[in-house]
Amino acid sequence: MxxxxxxxxxxxxxxxxxxxxxxxxxxxxxxxxxQTVKLLAQLFREQQQGxxxxxxxxxxxxxx
Numbered sequence: 001m002x003x004x005x006x007x008x009x010x011x012x013x014x015x016x017x018x019x020x021x022x023x024x025x026x027x028x029x030x031x032x033x034x035q036t037v038k039l040l041a042q043l044f045r046e047q048q049q050g051x052x053x054x055x056x057x058x059x060x061x062x063x064x
Contacts, residue, residue: 025033
């Protein structure tokens with residue numbers, strides 16, 4: 001005779017955090033907004049410098 005096993009219900013694990021609403025820029029304190037802008041500007045400058053250096057290295061390799 002064939003045995004039938006009781007099937008357990010499948011459970012979906014909650015592996016992701018629920019979406020958090022983004023803060024409204026205007027409601028952030030001025031110091032936080034100022035620091036954010038400074039950090040973003042620094043990030044962009046570093047990215048620009050990195051791209052420039054990579055292009056210079058690529059140019060040097062092509063010249064050889």
